[in-house]
Amino acid sequence: MNEEILYRYMKHRSTARERAAIADWLEADAANRELLDRMSLEMETLALIAPELEDMHERSVRRTTLRGRLVRWSAAAAAAVVLCVGSWYAADHNAREEFGGRVLCFQTSNAPVRYTLSDGTEVWLNAGTRFEYPAAFTGRERRVRVSGEALFDVKHDAGHPFIVETYACDVEVLGTRFDVAADADAGTFSTALLEGRVEIRSKLTGERLTLKPEDCVNLIDGRLCLTSIRSHDDYLWPEGILSIAGCTFEQVMAKLEKIYGVQIRIERTPAPELRVARGKLWTSMGLDTVLRTLQEVTPFRLVHDEQTNTIYIR
Numbered sequence: 001m002n003e004e005i006l007y008r009y010m011k012h013r014s015t016a017r018e019r020a021a022i023a024d025w026l027e028a029d030a031a032n033r034e035l036l037d038r039m040s041l042e043m044e045t046l047a048l049i050a051p052e053l054e055d056m057h058e059r060s061v062r063r064t065t066l067r068g069r070l071v072r073w074s075a076a077a078a079a080a081v082v083l084c085v086g087s088w089y090a091a092d093h094n095a096r097e098e099f100g101g102r103v104l105c106f107q108t109s110n111a112p113v114r115y116t117l118s119d120g121t122e123v124w125l126n127a128g129t130r131f132e133y134p135a136a137f138t139g140r141e142r143r144v145r146v147s148g149e150a151l152f153d154v155k156h157d158a159g160h161p162f163i164v165e166t167y168a169c170d171v172e173v174l175g176t177r178f179d180v181a182a183d184a185d186a187g188t189f190s191t192a193l194l195e196g197r198v199e200i201r202s203k204l205t206g207e208r209l210t211l212k213p214e215d216c217v218n219l220i221d222g223r224l225c226l227t228s229i230r231s232h233d234d235y236l237w238p239e240g241i242l243s244i245a246g247c248t249f250e251q252v253m254a255k256l257e258k259i260y261g262v263q264i265r266i267e268r269t270p271a272p273e274l275r276v277a278r279g280k281l282w283t284s285m286g287l288d289t290v291l292r293t294l295q296e297v298t299p300f301r302l303v304h305d306e307q308t309n310t311i312y313i314r
Contacts, residue, residue: 001025001032007039103132103133103134106130108126108148110127112125112239113125119160121162122152123151124151124237125149126149126150126151127259128258140161141163142160142163143162144163145164145166149180150164151235151237152179152180153176153177156176167182168184168189168202169189169191169202169224171199176196177194179191190218190219192235194213194235197210200224202224215229231243233245233278236280247274248271248274249273261309264311264312264313271313272313
């Protein structure tokens, strides 16, 4: 199998024909699966601590073989690691009457999931997100509801404003591309504007804020707090990339729990220490690979209780 094709597959850039060929290749020989696992681990080991080397790899992908580059760069980067997380999903659909018509409810298990609404708006749903939307937009407003995290690329229609409802705030779209995260149980809400313009209306205090690109709003002690986007890597999850820059080990484990639908119990005190400046999780190769590569950065032991689907970190 051509290694450039395998590289595109690991980066979620392969064509349907290439994916079918890779599936046949993997089924043909168990050694092929082992080779792909080794290649993914090497790629993962490349970019967590030294992502600039992965950028070099990206630019030179057509000049030398993938395997030779990864071996050389892995040696140069020493302990560099990139993490991969599975991105398949399951969803639960049901429907009811609301918003002036038939409303569909969509609940993701794993992420990301891409949806195209009846008006052409594209929505990416992160893990554990509940999304409610009309089967067709028929009224003056295009209104949807989110519990969890979603990224929207809204189809422009000045005569029919697009409104995203959450438990804490409504977000009215005056532009195009933005991220919304809302968790009523945790009492958290945030919106980050990547392109265009949006208006935030708090249901809790009546506050109104209009965002410009690079603005980010967080709910802090019940009030809206305006800041700037920390890193655009935080919003690459629709492409299968999860940023863990600046995260603690506990925070990373919480993200993995959500993505994989598993329970992770950290039994070590103190918890393993994780220090990464520009770390990324590639959501493709599975939890086992993630944990193996994490062990390269911060040593720990783990036990997986498959009956309870619980992982114990020791």
